[in-house]
Amino acid sequence: xxxxxxxxxMSRYHIQxxxxxxxxxxxxxxxxxxxxxxLENEYEEISAGWTPFESPYLPDFEKFSFVFGNxxxxxxxxxxxxxPAKLVQKQMxxxxxxxxxxxxxxxxxxxxxxxxxxxxxxxxxxxMPAIPNVYDVLWNYETxxxxxxxxxxxxxxxxxxxxxxxxxxxxxxxxxxxQVETKSSFSTTQKDAIMTLxxxxxxx
Numbered sequence: 001x002x003x004x005x006x007x008x009x010m011s012r013y014h015i016q017x018x019x020x021x022x023x024x025x026x027x028x029x030x031x032x033x034x035x036x037x038x039l040e041n042e043y044e045e046i047s048a049g050w051t052p053f054e055s056p057y058l059p060d061f062e063k064f065s066f067v068f069g070n071x072x073x074x075x076x077x078x079x080x081x082x083x084p085a086k087l088v089q090k091q092m093x094x095x096x097x098x099x100x101x102x103x104x105x106x107x108x109x110x111x112x113x114x115x116x117x118x119x120x121x122x123x124x125x126x127x128m129p130a131i132p133n134v135y136d137v138l139w140n141y142e143t144x145x146x147x148x149x150x151x152x153x154x155x156x157x158x159x160x161x162x163x164x165x166x167x168x169x170x171x172x173x174x175x176x177x178x179q180v181e182t183k184s185s186f187s188t189t190q191k192d193a194i195m196t197l198x199x200x201x202x203x204x
Contacts, residue, residue, distance in 0.1 A: 011156055012174040013146040015139070019169075023141050027072055028061065030166035035059045036077045042126050048078045048158050050166070056134045072139040076148070076159050079130035083121065091120045135159070146171060
């Protein structure tokens with residue numbers, strides 16, 4: 001899992017700005033304040049927050065360190081409940097038959113079906129456990145470089161949002177254009193020229 005896996009997929013970020021006070025304490029406060037809840041909310045479809053790298057399922061930043069050499073190392077955990085469509089269909093069919101028997105009718109209205117579906121979804125959401133996904137984060141504060149071990153769009157969006165919320169620092173995802181802007185030694189004139197480049201299409 002993550003950095004311990006045989007193969008890695010990662011997104012690179014440049015962290016804009018710095019802390020005004022001692023960074024280690026600011027990072028510690030941000031991680032603790034925005035750690036994923038230890039107790040699962042039975043009705044919440046998605047829950048996201050920070051966890052220690054060494055203990056992703058029992059988040060405790062007082063017990064586990066997030067400092068490894070010159071790096072801050074921790075993880076983003078996103079718990080999501082996913083209800084299979086076939087399970088919804090099954091439960092709806094059962095509840096619709098119950099409704100017909102109770103009402104003595106051979107049919108039910110569109111409104112009644114909608115109400116049954118809402119009830120079924122609430123019931124399944126309550127019973128269904130959330131599936132956790134853990135994405136490791138390696139942050140070199142001194143060089144403003146950060147690596148997030150995923151390239152999934154949704155996970156990247158969650159990360160960028162919660163990172164800014166936690167530390168009030170903006171993570172800028174690096175691809176060729178942003179890398180030229182933030183990490184290169186090009187002059188302003190050279191950067192402007194690069195930003196005007198467009199893809200070249202080859203055709204036979």
